[in-house]
Amino acid sequence: MLSFLKKAKKKGKDTAVSSAQLFGQEEATAHNKTIKPVLYFHPSWGEVGQEQKYIYQFLHKELPSLQENQISLAGIEIENQDDSYHVAAFIRSSVPKPIKFEATTLLLLNKDEQVCARKTFDLSGLGDIPAKVNMPWVFTFEKDTMTDAALSHTDWQLAFEIKGEHQLDLDPTWETRLPEEGKKQLRELVANLTPPTEGEINFLGLQARKQENGDLHATILMRNGCNRNIHLEQLPLHILDASGDIVAQGSFTLTNFEIKANSTKPWTFLFPSSLVTKEDIDLSAWKAVVPQ
Structure with a gap:
Protein backbone atom coordinates (compact mmCIF):
# COMPACT_ATOMS: atom_id res chain seq x y z
CA MET A 1 0.00 0.00 0.00
CA LEU A 2 1.22 3.47 -0.79
CA SER A 3 0.39 5.76 2.13
CA PHE A 4 2.35 8.73 0.72
CA LEU A 5 0.16 9.04 -2.37
CA LYS A 6 -1.91 12.15 -1.61
CA LYS A 7 -2.71 13.61 -5.04
CA ALA A 8 -4.10 12.20 -8.25
CA LYS A 9 -1.11 13.48 -10.21
CA LYS A 10 1.18 11.23 -12.19
CA LYS A 11 4.84 12.33 -12.21
CA GLY A 12 6.53 9.46 -14.01
CA LYS A 13 6.51 8.48 -17.67
CA ASP A 14 5.41 5.16 -19.17
CA THR A 15 7.54 2.40 -20.64
CA ALA A 16 6.30 -0.69 -22.47
CA VAL A 17 7.70 -3.93 -23.88
CA SER A 18 6.09 -6.83 -25.68
CA SER A 19 5.22 -9.85 -23.58
CA ALA A 20 7.43 -11.90 -25.92
CA GLN A 21 10.43 -9.71 -25.05
CA LEU A 22 9.78 -9.97 -21.34
CA PHE A 23 8.76 -13.58 -20.96
CA GLY A 24 10.51 -15.07 -23.97
CA GLN A 25 7.36 -16.62 -25.35
CA GLU A 26 5.85 -16.13 -28.76
CA GLU A 27 2.48 -14.42 -28.71
CA ALA A 28 -0.27 -14.21 -31.30
CA THR A 29 0.03 -11.25 -33.65
CA ALA A 30 -1.76 -8.22 -32.26
CA HIS A 31 -2.90 -6.75 -35.61
CA ASN A 32 -2.74 -3.25 -34.05
CA LYS A 33 -5.54 -4.08 -31.62
CA THR A 34 -5.64 -1.73 -28.64
CA ILE A 35 -6.62 -2.70 -25.11
CA LYS A 36 -7.87 -0.59 -22.21
CA PRO A 37 -6.99 -2.59 -19.07
CA VAL A 38 -9.21 -2.48 -15.97
CA LEU A 39 -8.09 -1.37 -12.51
CA TYR A 40 -7.04 -4.23 -10.21
CA PHE A 41 -5.67 -4.23 -6.64
CA HIS A 42 -3.45 -7.10 -5.54
CA PRO A 43 -5.06 -9.18 -2.76
CA SER A 44 -2.07 -8.53 -0.48
CA TRP A 45 -3.14 -4.88 -0.26
CA GLY A 46 -6.27 -5.87 1.60
CA GLU A 47 -9.05 -3.30 1.81
CA VAL A 48 -8.03 -0.12 -0.03
CA GLY A 49 -9.27 3.06 1.62
CA GLN A 50 -11.83 5.15 -0.21
CA GLU A 51 -9.52 8.14 -0.69
CA GLN A 52 -6.69 6.00 -2.05
CA LYS A 53 -9.11 4.08 -4.25
CA TYR A 54 -10.40 7.35 -5.72
CA ILE A 55 -6.85 8.50 -6.52
CA TYR A 56 -5.97 5.23 -8.24
CA GLN A 57 -9.24 5.22 -10.17
CA PHE A 58 -8.55 8.73 -11.45
CA LEU A 59 -4.97 7.88 -12.46
CA HIS A 60 -6.11 4.64 -14.06
CA LYS A 61 -8.66 6.44 -16.24
CA GLU A 62 -5.98 8.83 -17.50
CA LEU A 63 -3.72 6.02 -18.75
CA PRO A 64 -3.56 5.48 -22.53
CA SER A 65 -4.58 2.23 -24.17
CA LEU A 66 -1.95 -0.41 -24.87
CA GLN A 67 -1.27 -2.47 -27.94
CA GLU A 68 -2.29 -6.08 -27.38
CA ASN A 69 0.35 -8.29 -25.72
CA GLN A 70 2.26 -5.47 -24.06
CA ILE A 71 3.53 -5.15 -20.50
CA SER A 72 3.95 -1.57 -19.30
CA LEU A 73 5.23 0.26 -16.23
CA ALA A 74 3.50 3.61 -15.67
CA GLY A 75 5.29 5.74 -13.08
CA ILE A 76 3.12 7.51 -10.50
CA GLU A 77 5.11 8.92 -7.59
CA ILE A 78 8.40 8.48 -5.70
CA GLU A 79 9.12 8.96 -2.02
CA ASN A 80 12.73 9.18 -0.84
CA GLN A 81 12.71 7.83 2.72
CA ASP A 82 15.21 5.93 4.87
CA ASP A 83 17.87 6.18 2.11
CA SER A 84 15.54 4.35 -0.26
CA TYR A 85 13.41 5.23 -3.26
CA HIS A 86 9.83 3.99 -2.86
CA VAL A 87 8.44 4.00 -6.38
CA ALA A 88 4.71 3.72 -7.05
CA ALA A 89 3.78 2.54 -10.51
CA PHE A 90 1.07 0.70 -12.38
CA ILE A 91 2.04 -2.73 -13.67
CA ARG A 92 -0.03 -2.84 -16.85
CA SER A 93 -0.86 -5.87 -18.96
CA GLU A 113 17.41 8.42 -19.22
CA GLN A 114 20.35 8.02 -16.86
CA VAL A 115 20.14 5.01 -14.56
CA CYS A 116 19.49 6.21 -10.99
CA ALA A 117 18.92 2.75 -9.52
CA ARG A 118 18.94 -0.86 -10.67
CA LYS A 119 17.57 -3.82 -8.76
CA THR A 120 16.44 -7.38 -9.40
CA PHE A 121 13.08 -8.00 -7.72
CA ASP A 122 11.68 -11.42 -6.89
CA LEU A 123 8.12 -10.90 -8.09
CA SER A 124 7.10 -14.55 -7.95
CA GLY A 125 5.14 -13.74 -4.77
CA LEU A 126 2.67 -11.73 -6.84
CA GLY A 127 1.35 -14.99 -8.25
CA ASP A 128 -0.84 -14.88 -11.33
CA ILE A 129 -1.77 -11.34 -12.35
CA PRO A 130 -5.11 -11.38 -14.20
CA ALA A 131 -5.38 -10.62 -17.90
CA LYS A 132 -5.74 -7.02 -19.07
CA VAL A 133 -5.31 -5.12 -15.80
CA ASN A 134 -3.65 -2.00 -14.40
CA MET A 135 -2.27 -3.02 -10.99
CA PRO A 136 -0.65 -0.42 -8.71
CA TRP A 137 2.44 -1.59 -6.89
CA VAL A 138 5.34 -0.12 -4.90
CA PHE A 139 8.97 -0.98 -5.69
CA THR A 140 11.69 -0.15 -3.17
CA PHE A 141 15.24 0.63 -4.32
CA GLU A 142 17.65 0.62 -1.37
CA LYS A 143 20.80 2.76 -1.20
CA ASP A 144 23.10 0.01 -2.45
CA THR A 145 21.06 -0.24 -5.67
CA MET A 146 21.45 3.48 -6.48
CA THR A 147 23.96 5.16 -8.79
CA ASP A 148 25.41 8.67 -8.68
CA ALA A 149 22.87 9.95 -11.24
CA ALA A 150 20.43 12.51 -9.81
CA LEU A 151 16.78 11.49 -9.87
CA SER A 152 14.48 14.07 -11.45
CA HIS A 153 11.22 15.03 -9.74
CA THR A 154 9.18 14.51 -12.91
CA ASP A 155 9.50 12.61 -16.20
CA TRP A 156 11.41 9.77 -14.56
CA GLN A 157 10.81 6.23 -15.79
CA LEU A 158 10.63 2.76 -14.35
CA ALA A 159 11.69 0.28 -17.02
CA PHE A 160 12.31 -3.42 -17.49
CA GLU A 161 15.91 -4.30 -18.21
CA ILE A 162 15.78 -6.27 -21.45
CA LYS A 163 19.01 -7.87 -22.55
CA GLY A 164 19.01 -8.84 -26.19
CA GLU A 165 21.76 -9.43 -28.71
CA HIS A 166 24.06 -6.52 -29.49
CA GLN A 167 22.65 -4.84 -32.60
CA LEU A 168 23.72 -2.48 -35.38
CA ASP A 169 22.22 1.00 -34.96
CA LEU A 170 22.20 2.89 -38.26
CA ASP A 171 21.46 6.59 -38.37
CA PRO A 172 18.59 7.39 -40.77
CA THR A 173 21.03 9.10 -43.15
CA TRP A 174 23.12 5.92 -43.31
CA GLU A 175 20.00 3.80 -43.63
CA THR A 176 19.00 5.82 -46.69
CA ARG A 177 22.35 6.15 -48.44
CA LEU A 178 24.12 2.88 -47.65
CA PRO A 179 23.49 0.05 -50.13
CA VAL A 190 28.92 -6.17 -35.37
CA ALA A 191 27.63 -9.71 -34.83
CA ASN A 192 31.17 -11.14 -34.94
CA LEU A 193 32.71 -8.60 -32.56
CA THR A 194 32.81 -9.31 -28.84
CA PRO A 195 30.15 -6.96 -27.43
CA PRO A 196 31.20 -4.34 -24.87
CA ASN A 213 43.74 18.15 -49.45
CA GLY A 214 45.12 16.91 -46.11
CA ASP A 215 41.80 16.24 -44.44
CA LEU A 216 41.41 13.01 -42.50
CA HIS A 217 38.16 11.00 -42.66
CA ALA A 218 37.77 8.48 -39.82
CA THR A 219 34.83 6.08 -39.63
CA ILE A 220 34.34 4.84 -36.09
CA LEU A 221 32.10 2.25 -34.48
CA MET A 222 30.61 3.77 -31.32
CA ARG A 223 29.66 0.84 -29.10
CA ASN A 224 27.10 1.16 -26.31
CA GLY A 225 27.07 -1.63 -23.73
CA CYS A 226 24.53 0.14 -21.53
CA ASN A 227 20.93 -0.97 -21.17
CA ARG A 228 19.71 2.51 -22.05
CA ASN A 229 20.03 4.87 -24.97
CA ILE A 230 22.79 7.44 -24.68
CA HIS A 231 22.83 10.95 -26.17
CA LEU A 232 26.04 12.68 -27.28
CA GLU A 233 26.25 16.44 -27.77
CA GLN A 234 29.98 17.14 -27.67
CA LEU A 235 32.63 14.53 -28.47
CA PRO A 236 36.38 15.23 -28.26
CA LEU A 237 38.41 12.74 -30.32
CA HIS A 238 42.08 11.90 -30.85
CA ILE A 239 43.25 9.69 -33.71
CA LEU A 240 46.43 7.66 -33.09
CA ASP A 241 48.31 6.01 -35.95
CA ALA A 242 50.32 2.76 -35.97
CA SER A 243 53.23 4.43 -34.15
CA GLY A 244 50.95 5.55 -31.34
CA ASP A 245 51.31 9.22 -32.21
CA ILE A 246 48.32 11.56 -32.05
CA VAL A 247 47.86 12.47 -35.70
CA ALA A 248 44.56 14.37 -35.50
CA GLN A 249 42.51 15.87 -32.73
CA GLY A 250 39.27 17.78 -32.56
CA SER A 251 35.97 18.25 -30.76
CA PHE A 252 32.73 17.52 -32.59
CA THR A 253 29.28 18.98 -31.90
CA LEU A 254 26.54 16.41 -32.50
CA THR A 255 22.86 17.30 -32.93
CA ASN A 256 20.13 14.93 -31.74
CA PHE A 257 22.70 12.16 -31.74
CA GLU A 258 21.61 8.98 -30.00
CA ILE A 259 23.16 5.52 -29.69
CA LYS A 260 20.53 2.96 -28.82
CA ALA A 261 20.92 0.63 -25.87
CA ASN A 262 23.13 -2.41 -26.43
CA SER A 263 24.07 -1.40 -29.97
CA THR A 264 26.88 -0.18 -32.20
CA LYS A 265 26.56 2.96 -34.33
CA PRO A 266 28.98 3.79 -37.16
CA TRP A 267 29.79 7.42 -37.87
CA THR A 268 32.35 9.24 -40.00
CA PHE A 269 34.25 12.16 -38.48
CA LEU A 270 35.98 14.70 -40.70
CA VAL A 290 38.31 10.10 -26.19
CA PRO A 291 40.80 12.20 -24.19
CA GLN A 292 40.25 12.26 -20.45
Missing part, protein backbone atom coordinates in the same frame (compact mmCIF):
# COMPACT_ATOMS: atom_id res chain seq x y z
CA SER A 94 -2.74 -6.10 -22.25
CA VAL A 95 -2.04 -9.83 -22.49
CA PRO A 96 -5.28 -11.84 -22.92
CA LYS A 97 -4.29 -14.34 -20.23
CA PRO A 98 -2.83 -14.15 -16.70
CA ILE A 99 0.88 -13.37 -16.44
CA LYS A 100 3.40 -14.44 -13.80
CA PHE A 101 6.69 -12.71 -13.03
CA GLU A 102 9.79 -14.28 -11.52
CA ALA A 103 13.14 -12.55 -10.91
CA THR A 104 12.82 -9.26 -12.80
CA THR A 105 15.43 -6.50 -13.10
CA LEU A 106 14.07 -2.95 -13.12
CA LEU A 107 15.81 0.31 -13.93
CA LEU A 108 14.89 3.67 -12.41
CA LEU A 109 15.78 6.37 -14.95
CA ASN A 110 15.76 10.14 -14.67
CA LYS A 111 14.39 12.48 -17.34
CA ASP A 112 17.71 12.24 -19.23
CA GLU A 180 22.06 -3.22 -48.82
CA GLU A 181 25.37 -5.01 -49.24
CA GLY A 182 27.08 -2.40 -47.05
CA LYS A 183 24.40 -2.78 -44.37
CA LYS A 184 24.80 -6.55 -44.49
CA GLN A 185 28.56 -6.29 -44.03
CA LEU A 186 28.16 -3.96 -41.06
CA ARG A 187 25.59 -6.27 -39.43
CA GLU A 188 27.92 -9.22 -39.84
CA LEU A 189 30.86 -7.24 -38.47
CA THR A 197 30.75 -5.29 -21.26
CA GLU A 198 27.65 -4.12 -19.39
CA GLY A 199 27.74 -0.36 -18.89
CA GLU A 200 30.79 0.11 -21.16
CA ILE A 201 30.98 2.63 -24.00
CA ASN A 202 33.92 2.29 -26.37
CA PHE A 203 35.09 3.42 -29.81
CA LEU A 204 36.53 1.12 -32.47
CA GLY A 205 38.21 2.44 -35.59
CA LEU A 206 36.75 1.02 -38.79
CA GLN A 207 38.28 2.97 -41.67
CA ALA A 208 40.55 6.01 -41.92
CA ARG A 209 41.73 7.81 -45.04
CA LYS A 210 43.81 10.93 -45.57
CA GLN A 211 42.49 13.00 -48.47
CA GLU A 212 44.55 14.80 -51.08
CA PHE A 271 39.18 16.24 -39.36
CA PRO A 272 40.11 19.22 -41.56
CA SER A 273 43.79 19.54 -42.44
CA SER A 274 44.18 22.25 -39.77
CA LEU A 275 43.45 19.59 -37.12
CA VAL A 276 45.81 17.00 -38.59
CA THR A 277 49.02 17.24 -36.59
CA LYS A 278 51.33 14.83 -38.44
CA GLU A 279 52.41 14.86 -42.06
CA ASP A 280 53.36 11.21 -42.66
CA ILE A 281 50.62 9.09 -41.11
CA ASP A 282 50.77 5.30 -40.91
CA LEU A 283 47.14 4.14 -40.97
CA SER A 284 47.97 0.44 -41.30
CA ALA A 285 46.83 0.31 -37.67
CA TRP A 286 45.06 3.14 -35.88
CA LYS A 287 42.62 3.87 -33.09
CA ALA A 288 40.28 6.56 -31.87
CA VAL A 289 40.33 7.64 -28.24
